[in-house]
Amino acid sequence: MKKPAQDPLFSALADATFEAYKSAVISLPSDVLRVIRKAAAAETNPVARGEFANILENIEIAERLGVPMCQDTGVPVVYLTLPPDVPLTQSLYDAVAEGVRRATSEIPLRPNVVDPLTRHNTKDNTGAGIPAIHVRPGEKFTVTVFPKGAGAENSSRIAMLLPSHVYGIEGFVVETMLSAEGKPCPPVFLGIGIGGTFDLAANLAKEALLLSVDTMTEFEQQICDSVNKLGIGPMGLGGDFTALAVKVKTAGCHTASLPVAVNVQCWANRHASVEVNP
Amino acid sequence: MKGKAMQLRTPLGDELLKLKAGDRVELSGIVYTARDEAHLRMQKDGIPFDPVGAVIYHCGPVIRDRKVIAAGPTTSARMNELAGFLIDKGVRAFIGKGGMGATVRNQLNGRGVYLAFTGGCAALASSHMILKGVHYEDLGMAEAIWEIELDHLPLVVGIDSCGNDIFDTARKNAESAFRNFAPRSCPQVEER
Numbered sequence: 427m428k429k430p431a432q433d434p435l436f437s438a439l440a441d442a443t444f445e446a447y448k449s450a451v452i453s454l455p456s457d458v459l460r461v462i463r464k465a466a467a468a469e470t471n472p473v474a475r476g477e478f479a480n481i482l483e484n485i486e487i488a489e490r491l492g493v494p495m496c497q498d499t500g501v502p503v504v505y506l507t508l509p510p511d512v513p514l515t516q517s518l519y520d521a522v523a524e525g526v527r528r529a530t531s532e533i534p535l536r537p538n539v540v541d542p543l544t545r546h547n548t549k550d551n552t553g554a555g556i557p558a559i560h561v562r563p564g565e566k567f568t569v570t571v572f573p574k575g576a577g578a579e580n581s582s583r584i585a586m587l588l589p590s591h592v593y594g595i596e597g598f599v600v601e602t603m604l605s606a607e608g609k610p611c612p613p614v615f616l617g618i619g620i621g622g623t624f625d626l627a628a629n630l631a632k633e634a635l636l637l638s639v640d641t642m643t644e645f646e647q648q649i650c651d652s653v654n655k656l657g658i659g660p661m662g663l664g665g666d667f668t669a670l671a672v673k674v675k676t677a678g679c680h681t682a683s684l685p686v687a688v689n690v691q692c693w694a695n696r697h698a699s700v701e702v703n704p
Numbered sequence: 705m706k707g708k709a710m711q712l713r714t715p716l717g718d719e720l721l722k723l724k725a726g727d728r729v730e731l732s733g734i735v736y737t738a739r740d741e742a743h744l745r746m747q748k749d750g751i752p753f754d755p756v757g758a759v760i761y762h763c764g765p766v767i768r769d770r771k772v773i774a775a776g777p778t779t780s781a782r783m784n785e786l787a788g789f790l791i792d793k794g795v796r797a798f799i800g801k802g803g804m805g806a807t808v809r810n811q812l813n814g815r816g817v818y819l820a821f822t823g824g825c826a827a828l829a830s831s832h833m834i835l836k837g838v839h840y841e842d843l844g845m846a847e848a849i850w851e852i853e854l855d856h857l858p859l860v861v862g863i864d865s866c867g868n869d870i871f872d873t874a875r876k877n878a879e880s881a882f883r884n885f886a887p888r889s890c891p892q893v894e895e896r
Contacts, residue, residue: 472726473726473728473870476728480821480822480828481822481824481825483825483828484826484827484828484829485827487827487828488826488827491827491831493773493826493830494766494773494774495824495826495827496774496776496823496826497763497764497765497766497773497774497776497826498778498826499766499774534766534768535766536764536774536845536846537845547844577779577823600882600885601882604878604879604882607802607874607875607878608803608871608874609779609802611823655881655885656877656881656882657874657877657881658875658878659874660822661801661820661823662802662871663860663862663871664873664874664877692823692824694824
């Protein structure tokens with residue numbers, strides 16, 4: 427599997443994956459941090475204010491000590507953009523996996539990846555189909571690492587709604603958080619994928635979590651407000667903020683379909699992008 | 705916020721019967737991490753530490769070079785069916801996230817409390833921790849029982865010894881809010 431270190435493309439991508447992983451698990455993107463700080467200042471429930479204080483102190487300590495902010499360092503979800511002069515080869519997939527293995531031993535990360543049936547742990551956070559790698563054409567050669575923890579991922583849902591029930595989207599999202607309660611470590615970010623096919627909706631929902639959370643559309647804000655009316659609050663202890671932001675991505679779909687996917691993300695919406703320089 | 709936190713030290717005694725759900729506390733002294741596998745083995749082979757007044761932390765930490773690197777809480781509800789025997793043997797508190805079921809709430813009645821620690825706050829947790837020992841290391845890093853000394857870990861009482869449970873209150877409020885939910889984007893909302 428491993429390519430010789432002299433292959434500059436391989437080692438540059440492995441290095442960039444390592445760097446992006448390290449940055450993602452230690453420090454939050456600035457827009458995510460801004461949204462958490464804003465909510466912490468606005469929260470009125472005293473127990474919830476205490477939870478926000480812990481979250482902000484935790485973020486500061488992780489950054490200062492250079493340690494992961496959460497012990498669930500997730501499973502590796504990786505997005506690559508390839509410029510026209512970089513061909514898509516198996517070597518790129520191997521390089522990303524090499525970066526993940528190095529990140530696991532050096533940062534260190536908790537070895538989370540197991541065989542789904544035997545539950546055998548690979549000890550290096552790789553496995554069949556993992557890291558999950560999504561490739562897009564782009565102007566620059568970049569790698570984005572989005573480590574996904576299990577608490578929030580396990581609360582995610584997908585539905586094939588009736589096409590005449592567009593109004594049911596909001597209810598489905600709110601119901602998802604009602605059944606999730608404190609399990610996904612709220613306050614959460616919600617990525618909503620609407621349209622496409624069964625699989626595409628889930629992909630869109632995950633990609634929506636990578637969008638800037640500084641602004642929301644009227645539709646996104648409306649769903650966010652409705653989720654917050656549940657009052658589940660930080661960690662399910664009650665409070666004003668159950669969701670910090672809702673982001674929606676859509677795709678064309680069959681006239682007889684309305685797929686809706688909700689990807690739940692804990693407050694630690696960790697992701698980082700690094701440019702690859704071979 | 706911190707000035708008001710009540711100070712607790714393990715092993716815990718009847719002082720915790722005064723705690724009320726929603727109180728902020730700071731816990732110092734030895735705690736023992738345990739997840740699903742450790743509970744199952746303790747049930748089978750006995751508890752490898754003195755359980756009287758002990759505190760169990762639902763946590764699978766990252767440990768390196770005998771140091772606690774990251775140690776946030778895991779979902780306590782997974783251990784709902786596995787808490788009773790520990791309380792019967794003298795365990796007085798559980799630390800975790802998300803709360804525990806009605807069975808555990810009843811088992812804690814008059815005997816112990818459930819303390820919530822903020823999910824994801826692994827770096828904050830480890831900055832209040834010193835590793836003291838380990839049991840069942842063969843279960844792997846996440847499932848072993850790590851003996852950890854806490855120094856003023858900030859927690860909130862989720863379930864008190866009188867049956868008050870702020871997770872359950874939040875859950876009931878959410879269910880009631882959902883019953884009254886009507887999407888604003890709904891073209892025709894019937895009168896309720």
